[in-house]
Amino acid sequence: MATTATTAPAAHRCSYEDYEATADWLRSQTEQRPKVAIICGSGLGGLAEQLENRVVIPYKDIPNFPQTTVEGHQGQLVFGTLEGHQCVCMQGRFHTYEGYDVYKVTYPVRVFSLLGVRTLVVTNAAGGLNSSFSVGDIMLIKDHINMPGLVGNNPLCGPNDDRFGVRFPCMSDAYDRDLLALAQQTAEGQGIGAFVHQGVYCMVGGPTFESIAEGRALRTLGADAVGMSTALEVVVARHCGLRVLGFSLITNMVVTDYDSTLKANHAEVLDTTLMRTQDLQGLVRGILAQMPVDPEDLYK
Ligand SMILES: O=P(O)(O)O[C@H]1O[C@H](CO)[C@@H](O)[C@H]1O
Numbered sequence: 001m002a003t004t005a006t007t008a009p010a011a012h013r014c015s016y017e018d019y020e021a022t023a024d025w026l027r028s029q030t031e032q033r034p035k036v037a038i039i040c041g042s043g044l045g046g047l048a049e050q051l052e053n054r055v056v057i058p059y060k061d062i063p064n065f066p067q068t069t070v071e072g073h074q075g076q077l078v079f080g081t082l083e084g085h086q087c088v089c090m091q092g093r094f095h096t097y098e099g100y101d102v103y104k105v106t107y108p109v110r111v112f113s114l115l116g117v118r119t120l121v122v123t124n125a126a127g128g129l130n131s132s133f134s135v136g137d138i139m140l141i142k143d144h145i146n147m148p149g150l151v152g153n154n155p156l157c158g159p160n161d162d163r164f165g166v167r168f169p170c171m172s173d174a175y176d177r178d179l180l181a182l183a184q185q186t187a188e189g190q191g192i193g194a195f196v197h198q199g200v201y202c203m204v205g206g207p208t209f210e211s212i213a214e215g216r217a218l219r220t221l222g223a224d225a226v227g228m229s230t231a232l233e234v235v236v237a238r239h240c241g242l243r244v245l246g247f248s249l250i251t252n253m254v255v256t257d258y259d260s261t262l263k264a265n266h267a268e269v270l271d272t273t274l275m276r277t278q279d280l281q282g283l284v285r286g287i288l289a290q291m292p293v294d295p296e297d298l299y300k
Contacts, residue, residue: 013103013158014064014103014104014107014110016161016163016164018064019064019107019110019111019114020114021063021064022062022063022064022065022107022111023111023114023115025062025063026057026062026077026111026115027115029055029057030055030057030079032053032055032079032080032086032088033086033115033116034079034085034086034087034088034112034115034116034117035085035086035087035116035117035118035119035293036082036085036086036087036088036117036118036119036120036121036288037087037088037089037090037108037109037112037117037119037120037121037242038087038088038089038090038120038121038122038123038284039089039090039093039108039120039121039122039123039230039233040073040089040090040091040092040093040123041093041122041123041124041125041227041229041230041248041249041273042070042072042073042124042125042251042266042269042270042273043072043125043251043269043270043272043273043274043277044123044124044125044249044273044277044280045072045073045074045089045091045092046277046281047089047123047277047280047281047284048076048078048080048089048091050082050281050285051078051079051080051081051082051087051089052080052081052082053080053081054078054079054080055078055079055080056076056077056078056079057076057077057078057079058075058076059075059076059077059092060075062077064107065107065108066094066098066100066104066105066107068092068093068094068098069098070092070095070098071266071270072125072266072269072270072273073091073092073093074091074092075091075092076091076092077089077090077091077108078091082284082285082288083285083288083289084288084289084293085288085291085293088112088115088117090108093105093229093233094107094108095206095207095228095229096148096153096205096206096228096232097205097206097207097228102148102153102154102155102157102232103155105155105232105233106155106232106233106235106236109233109236109237109240109242110164110236110240112242113164113237113240113241113242117242118242118243119179119242119243119244119245119291120233120234120237120242120243120244120245121244121245121246121247121284122141122230122233122234122244122245122246122247123246123247123248123249123280123284124201124227124229124230124246124247124248124249125227125248125249125251125269125270125272125273126139126201126225126226126227126248126249126250126251127209127210127215127225127226127227127250127251127252127253127254127264128224128225128250128252128253128254129202129215129218129219129223129224129225129226129254129256130197130199130219130224130225132197133197133199133224133225133250133253134195134250134253135250135251135252135253135272136195136249136250136272136275136276137195137196137197137249137250138187138192138195138196138197138247138248138249138250138276138279138280138283139196139197139198139199139201139224139225139247139248139249139250140180140183140184140187140196140197140198140199140245140246140247141175141198141199141200141201141230141246141247141248142175142180142198142199142200143174143175143200143201144174144175144200144201144202144203144230144231144234144246145200145201145202145203145218145221145222145223145231146171146203146231146232146235147202147203147204147205147231148203148204148205148231148232149231149232149235154232154235155232155235155236156169156235156236156239164239164240165238165239165240165241166239169235169238169239170238171235171238173238174234174235174238174244175234175244175245175246176243176244176245179243179244179245179287179291180198180245182287182290182291183196183245183247183283183287184196184198186283186286186287186290187283189286190282190283190286192279192282192283195279196283197224199224199225199248200222200223200224200225201223201224201225201226201227201230201231201246201248202218202221202223202225202226202227202231203226203227203228203229203230203231203232204218204226204227204228205228206228207228209254209264209265210226210254210255210264212255212256212257212258215254215255215256216256218254219254219256225248225250226254227248230246230248234246245287247280247283247284249272249273249276249280250272251268251269251270251271251272251273252264252268252269252272
C-alpha cells in the first residue's frame, strides 16, 4: 500500500536513541554545553565566525547528521561563546527540497534540546511579499504559515514521543513575544529600526521560486515574506519547549506583477546577504548581550 506524508514509514522517522546517540557523541567532542542554538540561513553563516573559543565539527563527522548540498550553507556545527552565551551554530541547514524528509530536516533541533539548549535563534533568506518591504530589510518573524505542515507534511506526524513534548502543541505562541520586543528595541537602539520590521514568514517546499499567481496567493493569505525553511525547525523546537527568535533577511522581492521582467535567483539571494550580513550579526549580538544567560531569568 502506498504511504503518504502523514504516515511516513517508521524507518524514516528517527528514534529517541538516534537523537541521544548524536547528542552523546557531540558531548564527547567538546566540554561546551550550549544554552542557545543558532541556525544560519543562506549566506548568513558569518554569524558563526563571531563566536569565541570555537570548536568546529563538520556535519560529515557527526553520527546521523545529514549533509548540506546548497551553496551558501557550509555544513558544520560551531560551538563557542557569543556575548557571554554558550552557543552552538549551524553553519548550514537542511531543506526538504534537497531530498531530506521533515524528520531529517529538523533532526538537529531535537539534538540541541538534548544538549541542554533552551533558546533557538533562526535566520533565513526570504523573498519579500509585503509591498512596504525593500530588498535588504530585516523582518523579525512574529508568526509563520507552515505550508508543508498544513498539508500533512509535519515533522511531528507519527507516534508522539512524550519525552520531547505533547501530542498537540500550541503554535499561537511560536515566536517568543518578549524576545521579539527585545529584538525590536535593540534594532531601534542600534539605529537600524528604519529597515527592521515585524511580519509573517511563509514556508513553502521549493526549490522553485514562486510563480506570480503563487506570490499573489501567499500575500493574500497574510504572508509578508516567503522562504523554503524555518517553520519545520520552529515546530520541533516549540514541541520540545525551546524559546524561538526568528529573522528573515529580505533578499529579493517576490514578483507579483505580470509586467515585471525580474526573475528570482539564488545568486541574487546570496549577493543581498553580503550587503546586510554585518547588520544582522550586530543585531543578534546586541540581543544576546541583553538576554540573561539563564533563560529562567529572562522576565525577572
Ligand atoms: O531559508 P534559507 O536556508 O535561508 O535559504 C533560502 O534561500 C534559498 C533560495 O535562494 C532557499 O533555500 C531558501 O529557503
